[in-house]
Amino acid sequence: AIQMTQSPSSLSASVGDRVTINCRASQVIRNDLGWYQQKPGRAPKVLIYDISNLQSGVPMRFSGSGSGTDFTLTISSLQPEDFATYYCLQDYSYPPTFGQGTKLEI
Amino acid sequence: QVQLVQSGAEVKKPGASVKVSCKASGYTFSNYYMHWVRQAPGQGLEWMGTIDPSGDFPTYAQKFQGRVTMTGDTSTRTVYMELNSLSSEDTAVYYCARACGGGSCYGRFDPWGQGTLVTVSS
Numbered sequence: 001a002i003q004m005t006q007s008p009s010s011l012s013a014s015v016g017d018r019v020t021i022n023c024r025a026s027q028v029i030r031n032d033l034g035w036y037q038q039k040p041g042r043a044p045k046v047l048i049y050d051i052s053n054l055q056s057g058v059p060m061r062f063s064g065s066g067s068g069t070d071f072t073l074t075i076s077s078l079q080p081e082d083f084a085t086y087y088c089l090q091d092y093s094y095p096p097t098f099g100q101g102t103k104l105e106i
Numbered sequence: 107q108v109q110l111v112q113s114g115a116e117v118k119k120p121g122a123s124v125k126v127s128c129k130a131s132g133y134t135f136s137n138y139y140m141h142w143v144r145q146a147p148g149q150g151l152e153w154m155g156t157i158d159p160s161g162d163f164p165t166y167a168q169k170f171q172g173r174v175t176m177t178g179d180t181s182t183r184t185v186y187m188e189l190n191s192l193s194s195e196d197t198a199v200y201y202c203a204r205a206c207g208g209g210s211c212y213g214r215f216d217p218w219g220q221g222t223l224v225t226v227s228s
Contacts, residue, residue, distance in 0.1 A: 034213025036151075043201055043221050044151065049214035087151055089213050091206075095167045096141070098151040 002026050004088055006099030013078055013104060021073045021102045023088035028068050032092035035064055035073045038101075039084045047086075048073065078104075108132040110202050110219035117225045118192050125188040126222045128202030135159050135183040139205040141215055142176060142187045144198040156205060157185055192226045199223050 003026040013019050023033070035048040046055045048064035051071060061076040075082055083106055088099040113127040128140065142154040154174060155166040161178035175188045189196060200222045203215035 030212075031210075032212035034215070036215075043218035044203075044215075045218070046214050046216045049206075049216075050210055050212050053210070055214070055216065089151075089215065091213055091215075094165060096153045098153070101150045 001095050002029060002090055002093060002097050004090055004097050004099040006086075006088055006102050008102060009100065010103045010105065012106070014106065015078050015080055017078045019075050019078060019104065021086050021088075021104075023066075023071045023073075023099050025069045025071075025090055025092075029090045029092035032090055033064075033066070033071050034089045034091075035062075036087045036089060036098075037082075037084045038087065044087065108204070108217055110204065110217055112200075112202060112219040112222045115223040115225070117227065120193055120226060120228055122192050122226075123188060123190045124192060124224050125186055126200050126202075126224070127184050127186050128219050129182070129184045130204070131183065133204075136180055138207045140176075140178070140185045141203045141205055143201045143203055143215070143218075145201070145221075146195075146198040149198075154187070154200075157187075159185070161185070189224075192224075194226050196224065197226045 005024045007022045031050045033051050036044040038044040047058050047062050052064040063074045065072050086102045109131050111129045116124050136159045141156050157164045157176035159178045164176045173190050178185045202219040206214050
């Protein structure tokens with residue numbers, strides 16, 4: 001199975017900050033990468049798919065980039081509602097695998 | 107709107123089975139596979155398997171092979187996930203999530219059901 005390694009595992013930031021979360025795949029995964037946000041007690045929600053496509057309804061302060069094995073989620077200016085846990089997901093090959101998560105805290 | 111509604115919380119004893127349902131609405135059910143993902147308390151997300159709408163072509167994670175059965179019913183627009191031989195390690199929230207329906211939507215599981223908490227305790 002492809003391993004997805006996220007960094008950092010936790011991150012402290014302030015409202016207005018620019019933050020980046022990284023995800024490294026154990027092998028090339030083409031474009032088959034998405035980013036998810038999860039708040040406590042809620043289901044995950046897709047933010048980005050195909051590395052950089054913004055899901056409908058997601059604010060433009062979220063963006064994705066990368067290629068090959070290295071990918072990045074960027075939040076350009078943190079808002080209070082962005083404090084949550086973020087996961088990357090590859091579905092290039094089965095089984096689909098998630099990163100271990102990055103908890104973004106105030 | 108596209109929506110997935112799951113069955114309610116369950117409490118089971120070790121060794122028992124649980125069956126979780128996921129009812130879809132707001133889209134052409136037959137066009138999309140469904141994933142099942144679970145999340146143990148305080149832990150990350152774990153993919154369990156995928157099922158086609160009619161339930162004919164399940165694909166299971168190796169970890170759950172032999173212990174999980176996923177089915178689908180196009181007449182009721184519902185998919186099911188049954189997990190057998192439960193242990194305390196199966197205590198988790200179980201989610202269904204719609205797969206990409208084709209085209210350029212890789213890495214997209216959307217939407218997700220609200221989750222079903224399964225507690226395994228003696």
